[in-house]
Amino acid sequence: MTAAFVENSHAPSARAWDYLLQTWRELDVPEGWRAEIDEGQIVLVPPPHAHHNGIAEMVQRRLYRGLPDGLGIYQTLGVHVAPLGKLYVPDLVVMPTELIAAADPETSDPLDAAEALLVVEITSRGNAREDRTKKYRAYARAGVPMYLLIDRFDTRGAMCTLFTEPNDDGTFKHVDAVPFGKQLTLPAPFDVSIPTDEFPGRAAP
Structure with missing residues:
Protein backbone atom coordinates (compact mmCIF):
# COMPACT_ATOMS: atom_id res chain seq x y z
CA MET A 1 0.00 0.00 0.00
CA THR A 2 1.46 3.33 -1.04
CA ALA A 3 0.11 6.86 -1.15
CA ALA A 4 0.00 8.87 -4.35
CA PHE A 5 2.91 11.27 -4.85
CA TRP A 24 4.64 8.05 12.42
CA ARG A 25 5.89 7.23 15.93
CA GLU A 26 2.64 5.46 16.81
CA LEU A 27 2.22 3.45 13.60
CA ASP A 28 2.07 -0.32 13.93
CA VAL A 29 3.90 -1.07 10.70
CA PRO A 30 3.81 -4.69 9.45
CA GLU A 31 7.08 -6.55 9.83
CA GLY A 32 9.50 -5.77 7.03
CA TRP A 33 7.63 -2.64 5.91
CA ARG A 34 8.90 0.93 6.34
CA ALA A 35 6.95 4.10 6.99
CA GLU A 36 8.25 7.37 5.52
CA ILE A 37 6.95 10.94 5.43
CA ASP A 38 6.89 12.58 2.02
CA GLU A 39 4.86 15.43 0.52
CA GLY A 40 2.93 15.93 3.75
CA GLN A 41 1.74 12.34 4.06
CA ILE A 42 2.85 9.01 5.45
CA VAL A 43 3.87 6.44 2.86
CA LEU A 44 4.23 2.71 3.55
CA VAL A 45 7.03 0.98 1.66
CA PRO A 46 6.64 -2.81 1.26
CA PRO A 47 9.44 -5.30 1.98
CA PRO A 48 12.01 -5.49 -0.83
CA HIS A 49 12.98 -8.48 -2.96
CA ALA A 50 15.66 -10.84 -1.68
CA HIS A 51 18.10 -9.55 -4.35
CA HIS A 52 17.63 -6.04 -2.95
CA ASN A 53 18.57 -7.29 0.51
CA GLY A 54 21.51 -9.21 -0.93
CA ILE A 55 22.95 -6.06 -2.48
CA ALA A 56 22.49 -4.14 0.78
CA GLU A 57 24.35 -6.85 2.69
CA MET A 58 27.24 -6.87 0.21
CA VAL A 59 27.61 -3.08 0.27
CA GLN A 60 27.49 -3.03 4.05
CA ARG A 61 30.16 -5.73 4.27
CA VAL A 81 15.31 16.07 5.83
CA ALA A 82 14.56 19.27 7.73
CA PRO A 83 14.58 21.77 4.80
CA LEU A 84 11.78 19.82 3.08
CA GLY A 85 9.91 18.28 6.01
CA LYS A 86 10.55 14.72 4.86
CA LEU A 87 11.43 11.54 6.72
CA TYR A 88 13.06 8.68 4.88
CA VAL A 89 14.35 5.27 5.97
CA PRO A 90 17.31 4.60 3.64
CA ASP A 91 18.48 1.11 2.77
CA LEU A 92 21.80 2.00 4.44
CA VAL A 93 22.98 5.12 6.23
CA VAL A 94 26.35 5.85 7.80
CA MET A 95 26.11 7.98 10.96
CA PRO A 96 28.38 8.88 13.85
CA THR A 97 27.86 6.30 16.58
CA GLU A 98 27.77 9.02 19.22
CA LEU A 99 24.51 10.31 17.73
CA ILE A 100 22.99 6.86 17.94
CA ALA A 101 24.08 6.52 21.56
CA ASP A 112 18.98 14.69 11.15
CA ALA A 113 19.91 13.62 7.62
CA ALA A 114 22.51 16.41 7.62
CA GLU A 115 24.55 14.33 10.08
CA ALA A 116 24.83 11.36 7.70
CA LEU A 117 28.12 10.77 5.90
CA LEU A 118 26.63 8.40 3.34
CA VAL A 119 23.13 7.40 2.31
CA VAL A 120 22.51 4.33 0.14
CA GLU A 121 19.25 3.66 -1.73
CA ILE A 122 18.67 0.50 -3.77
CA THR A 123 15.81 0.79 -6.22
CA SER A 124 12.87 -1.53 -6.37
CA ARG A 125 10.67 -1.63 -9.45
CA GLY A 126 7.92 0.33 -7.71
CA ASN A 127 10.04 3.11 -6.16
CA ALA A 128 12.90 3.66 -8.61
CA ARG A 129 11.58 7.05 -9.73
CA GLU A 130 11.43 8.36 -6.16
CA ASP A 131 15.01 7.25 -5.44
CA ARG A 132 16.24 8.93 -8.65
CA THR A 133 14.37 12.22 -8.20
CA LYS A 134 12.76 13.03 -4.85
CA LYS A 135 15.34 11.37 -2.65
CA TYR A 136 18.20 12.63 -4.81
CA ARG A 137 16.98 16.22 -4.33
CA ALA A 138 16.17 15.70 -0.65
CA TYR A 139 19.57 14.29 0.29
CA ALA A 140 21.29 17.10 -1.62
CA ARG A 141 19.20 19.73 0.16
CA ALA A 142 20.01 18.09 3.50
CA GLY A 143 23.73 18.37 2.72
CA VAL A 144 24.43 14.63 2.72
CA PRO A 145 28.00 14.48 1.34
CA MET A 146 27.58 11.16 -0.49
CA TYR A 147 24.46 9.58 -1.98
CA LEU A 148 24.95 6.11 -3.45
CA LEU A 149 22.12 5.06 -5.79
CA ILE A 150 22.11 1.41 -6.82
CA ASP A 151 19.59 1.21 -9.65
CA ARG A 152 18.80 -2.22 -11.03
CA PHE A 153 16.08 -0.71 -13.24
CA ASP A 154 17.95 2.11 -14.96
CA THR A 155 16.93 2.34 -18.64
CA ARG A 156 20.62 2.20 -19.57
CA GLY A 157 21.00 -1.08 -17.73
CA ALA A 158 21.73 -1.72 -14.06
CA MET A 159 23.86 1.17 -12.75
CA CYS A 160 25.64 2.16 -9.55
CA THR A 161 25.98 5.95 -9.13
CA LEU A 162 27.75 7.96 -6.46
CA PHE A 163 26.65 11.58 -6.09
CA THR A 164 28.92 13.90 -4.09
CA GLU A 165 29.31 17.61 -3.28
CA PRO A 166 25.69 18.59 -2.56
CA ASN A 167 24.26 21.99 -3.53
CA ASP A 168 21.57 23.99 -1.73
CA ASP A 169 19.45 23.86 -4.91
CA GLY A 170 18.92 20.11 -4.53
CA THR A 171 21.60 18.84 -6.89
CA PHE A 172 25.05 17.28 -6.55
CA LYS A 173 28.07 18.76 -8.29
CA HIS A 174 29.84 15.48 -8.96
CA VAL A 175 28.52 12.21 -10.40
CA ASP A 176 30.42 8.94 -10.76
CA ALA A 177 28.37 6.23 -12.50
CA VAL A 178 29.36 2.69 -13.47
CA PRO A 179 27.33 -0.18 -14.92
CA PHE A 180 26.98 -3.38 -12.95
CA GLY A 181 30.13 -5.37 -13.60
CA LYS A 182 32.50 -2.46 -12.94
CA GLN A 183 33.96 -1.35 -9.62
CA LEU A 184 32.86 1.87 -7.98
CA THR A 185 35.27 3.51 -5.55
CA LEU A 186 34.02 5.47 -2.53
CA PRO A 187 36.38 8.24 -1.43
CA ALA A 188 37.49 9.14 2.11
CA PRO A 189 36.58 8.48 4.82
CA PHE A 190 35.72 5.05 3.35
CA ASP A 191 38.34 4.50 0.63
CA VAL A 192 36.79 1.22 -0.51
CA SER A 193 35.70 -0.23 -3.83
CA ILE A 194 32.27 -1.78 -4.39
CA PRO A 195 32.52 -4.83 -6.73
CA THR A 196 29.18 -4.51 -8.53
CA ASP A 197 29.85 -7.62 -10.63
CA GLU A 198 28.89 -9.65 -7.55
CA PHE A 199 25.47 -8.03 -7.14
CA PRO A 200 22.60 -10.55 -7.45
CA GLY A 201 19.66 -10.15 -9.77
CA ARG A 202 20.77 -7.88 -12.60
CA ALA A 203 17.24 -6.94 -13.56
CA ALA A 204 16.25 -5.91 -17.07
CA PRO A 205 15.07 -2.25 -17.44
Whole structure:
Protein backbone atom coordinates (compact mmCIF):
# COMPACT_ATOMS: atom_id res chain seq x y z
CA MET A 1 0.00 0.00 0.00
CA THR A 2 1.46 3.33 -1.04
CA ALA A 3 0.11 6.86 -1.15
CA ALA A 4 0.00 8.87 -4.35
CA PHE A 5 2.91 11.27 -4.85
CA VAL A 6 2.51 14.93 -5.73
CA GLU A 7 5.57 17.09 -6.42
CA ASN A 8 5.85 19.79 -3.77
CA SER A 9 8.98 21.67 -2.78
CA HIS A 10 7.50 23.21 0.38
CA ALA A 11 7.90 21.69 3.82
CA PRO A 12 4.75 21.18 5.91
CA SER A 13 3.98 23.70 8.62
CA ALA A 14 5.44 23.07 12.07
CA ARG A 15 2.03 22.00 13.34
CA ALA A 16 1.46 19.62 10.43
CA TRP A 17 4.96 18.17 10.83
CA ASP A 18 4.44 17.56 14.54
CA TYR A 19 1.19 15.73 13.76
CA LEU A 20 2.80 13.63 11.04
CA LEU A 21 5.78 12.77 13.25
CA GLN A 22 3.56 11.77 16.17
CA THR A 23 1.46 9.58 13.86
CA TRP A 24 4.64 8.05 12.42
CA ARG A 25 5.89 7.23 15.93
CA GLU A 26 2.64 5.46 16.81
CA LEU A 27 2.22 3.45 13.60
CA ASP A 28 2.07 -0.32 13.93
CA VAL A 29 3.90 -1.07 10.70
CA PRO A 30 3.81 -4.69 9.45
CA GLU A 31 7.08 -6.55 9.83
CA GLY A 32 9.50 -5.77 7.03
CA TRP A 33 7.63 -2.64 5.91
CA ARG A 34 8.90 0.93 6.34
CA ALA A 35 6.95 4.10 6.99
CA GLU A 36 8.25 7.37 5.52
CA ILE A 37 6.95 10.94 5.43
CA ASP A 38 6.89 12.58 2.02
CA GLU A 39 4.86 15.43 0.52
CA GLY A 40 2.93 15.93 3.75
CA GLN A 41 1.74 12.34 4.06
CA ILE A 42 2.85 9.01 5.45
CA VAL A 43 3.87 6.44 2.86
CA LEU A 44 4.23 2.71 3.55
CA VAL A 45 7.03 0.98 1.66
CA PRO A 46 6.64 -2.81 1.26
CA PRO A 47 9.44 -5.30 1.98
CA PRO A 48 12.01 -5.49 -0.83
CA HIS A 49 12.98 -8.48 -2.96
CA ALA A 50 15.66 -10.84 -1.68
CA HIS A 51 18.10 -9.55 -4.35
CA HIS A 52 17.63 -6.04 -2.95
CA ASN A 53 18.57 -7.29 0.51
CA GLY A 54 21.51 -9.21 -0.93
CA ILE A 55 22.95 -6.06 -2.48
CA ALA A 56 22.49 -4.14 0.78
CA GLU A 57 24.35 -6.85 2.69
CA MET A 58 27.24 -6.87 0.21
CA VAL A 59 27.61 -3.08 0.27
CA GLN A 60 27.49 -3.03 4.05
CA ARG A 61 30.16 -5.73 4.27
CA ARG A 62 32.44 -3.75 1.95
CA LEU A 63 31.91 -0.49 3.83
CA TYR A 64 32.98 -2.10 7.08
CA ARG A 65 36.42 -2.76 5.58
CA GLY A 66 37.24 0.95 5.53
CA LEU A 67 34.90 2.30 8.18
CA PRO A 68 36.67 4.69 10.58
CA ASP A 69 36.14 4.41 14.32
CA GLY A 70 33.16 6.41 15.48
CA LEU A 71 30.96 5.60 12.50
CA GLY A 72 28.25 2.97 12.17
CA ILE A 73 26.16 1.52 9.32
CA TYR A 74 22.40 1.26 9.90
CA GLN A 75 19.62 -0.38 7.87
CA THR A 76 16.40 0.81 9.50
CA LEU A 77 17.31 4.29 10.68
CA GLY A 78 14.87 7.12 9.98
CA VAL A 79 16.44 10.38 8.82
CA HIS A 80 14.74 13.79 8.82
CA VAL A 81 15.31 16.07 5.83
CA ALA A 82 14.56 19.27 7.73
CA PRO A 83 14.58 21.77 4.80
CA LEU A 84 11.78 19.82 3.08
CA GLY A 85 9.91 18.28 6.01
CA LYS A 86 10.55 14.72 4.86
CA LEU A 87 11.43 11.54 6.72
CA TYR A 88 13.06 8.68 4.88
CA VAL A 89 14.35 5.27 5.97
CA PRO A 90 17.31 4.60 3.64
CA ASP A 91 18.48 1.11 2.77
CA LEU A 92 21.80 2.00 4.44
CA VAL A 93 22.98 5.12 6.23
CA VAL A 94 26.35 5.85 7.80
CA MET A 95 26.11 7.98 10.96
CA PRO A 96 28.38 8.88 13.85
CA THR A 97 27.86 6.30 16.58
CA GLU A 98 27.77 9.02 19.22
CA LEU A 99 24.51 10.31 17.73
CA ILE A 100 22.99 6.86 17.94
CA ALA A 101 24.08 6.52 21.56
CA ALA A 102 22.65 9.94 22.42
CA ALA A 103 19.20 9.24 20.90
CA ASP A 104 16.24 9.47 23.27
CA PRO A 105 15.52 5.90 24.50
CA GLU A 106 11.83 6.75 24.96
CA THR A 107 11.10 7.72 21.33
CA SER A 108 11.91 6.49 17.83
CA ASP A 109 12.52 9.97 16.45
CA PRO A 110 14.55 10.18 13.24
CA LEU A 111 18.04 11.63 13.18
CA ASP A 112 18.98 14.69 11.15
CA ALA A 113 19.91 13.62 7.62
CA ALA A 114 22.51 16.41 7.62
CA GLU A 115 24.55 14.33 10.08
CA ALA A 116 24.83 11.36 7.70
CA LEU A 117 28.12 10.77 5.90
CA LEU A 118 26.63 8.40 3.34
CA VAL A 119 23.13 7.40 2.31
CA VAL A 120 22.51 4.33 0.14
CA GLU A 121 19.25 3.66 -1.73
CA ILE A 122 18.67 0.50 -3.77
CA THR A 123 15.81 0.79 -6.22
CA SER A 124 12.87 -1.53 -6.37
CA ARG A 125 10.67 -1.63 -9.45
CA GLY A 126 7.92 0.33 -7.71
CA ASN A 127 10.04 3.11 -6.16
CA ALA A 128 12.90 3.66 -8.61
CA ARG A 129 11.58 7.05 -9.73
CA GLU A 130 11.43 8.36 -6.16
CA ASP A 131 15.01 7.25 -5.44
CA ARG A 132 16.24 8.93 -8.65
CA THR A 133 14.37 12.22 -8.20
CA LYS A 134 12.76 13.03 -4.85
CA LYS A 135 15.34 11.37 -2.65
CA TYR A 136 18.20 12.63 -4.81
CA ARG A 137 16.98 16.22 -4.33
CA ALA A 138 16.17 15.70 -0.65
CA TYR A 139 19.57 14.29 0.29
CA ALA A 140 21.29 17.10 -1.62
CA ARG A 141 19.20 19.73 0.16
CA ALA A 142 20.01 18.09 3.50
CA GLY A 143 23.73 18.37 2.72
CA VAL A 144 24.43 14.63 2.72
CA PRO A 145 28.00 14.48 1.34
CA MET A 146 27.58 11.16 -0.49
CA TYR A 147 24.46 9.58 -1.98
CA LEU A 148 24.95 6.11 -3.45
CA LEU A 149 22.12 5.06 -5.79
CA ILE A 150 22.11 1.41 -6.82
CA ASP A 151 19.59 1.21 -9.65
CA ARG A 152 18.80 -2.22 -11.03
CA PHE A 153 16.08 -0.71 -13.24
CA ASP A 154 17.95 2.11 -14.96
CA THR A 155 16.93 2.34 -18.64
CA ARG A 156 20.62 2.20 -19.57
CA GLY A 157 21.00 -1.08 -17.73
CA ALA A 158 21.73 -1.72 -14.06
CA MET A 159 23.86 1.17 -12.75
CA CYS A 160 25.64 2.16 -9.55
CA THR A 161 25.98 5.95 -9.13
CA LEU A 162 27.75 7.96 -6.46
CA PHE A 163 26.65 11.58 -6.09
CA THR A 164 28.92 13.90 -4.09
CA GLU A 165 29.31 17.61 -3.28
CA PRO A 166 25.69 18.59 -2.56
CA ASN A 167 24.26 21.99 -3.53
CA ASP A 168 21.57 23.99 -1.73
CA ASP A 169 19.45 23.86 -4.91
CA GLY A 170 18.92 20.11 -4.53
CA THR A 171 21.60 18.84 -6.89
CA PHE A 172 25.05 17.28 -6.55
CA LYS A 173 28.07 18.76 -8.29
CA HIS A 174 29.84 15.48 -8.96
CA VAL A 175 28.52 12.21 -10.40
CA ASP A 176 30.42 8.94 -10.76
CA ALA A 177 28.37 6.23 -12.50
CA VAL A 178 29.36 2.69 -13.47
CA PRO A 179 27.33 -0.18 -14.92
CA PHE A 180 26.98 -3.38 -12.95
CA GLY A 181 30.13 -5.37 -13.60
CA LYS A 182 32.50 -2.46 -12.94
CA GLN A 183 33.96 -1.35 -9.62
CA LEU A 184 32.86 1.87 -7.98
CA THR A 185 35.27 3.51 -5.55
CA LEU A 186 34.02 5.47 -2.53
CA PRO A 187 36.38 8.24 -1.43
CA ALA A 188 37.49 9.14 2.11
CA PRO A 189 36.58 8.48 4.82
CA PHE A 190 35.72 5.05 3.35
CA ASP A 191 38.34 4.50 0.63
CA VAL A 192 36.79 1.22 -0.51
CA SER A 193 35.70 -0.23 -3.83
CA ILE A 194 32.27 -1.78 -4.39
CA PRO A 195 32.52 -4.83 -6.73
CA THR A 196 29.18 -4.51 -8.53
CA ASP A 197 29.85 -7.62 -10.63
CA GLU A 198 28.89 -9.65 -7.55
CA PHE A 199 25.47 -8.03 -7.14
CA PRO A 200 22.60 -10.55 -7.45
CA GLY A 201 19.66 -10.15 -9.77
CA ARG A 202 20.77 -7.88 -12.60
CA ALA A 203 17.24 -6.94 -13.56
CA ALA A 204 16.25 -5.91 -17.07
CA PRO A 205 15.07 -2.25 -17.44
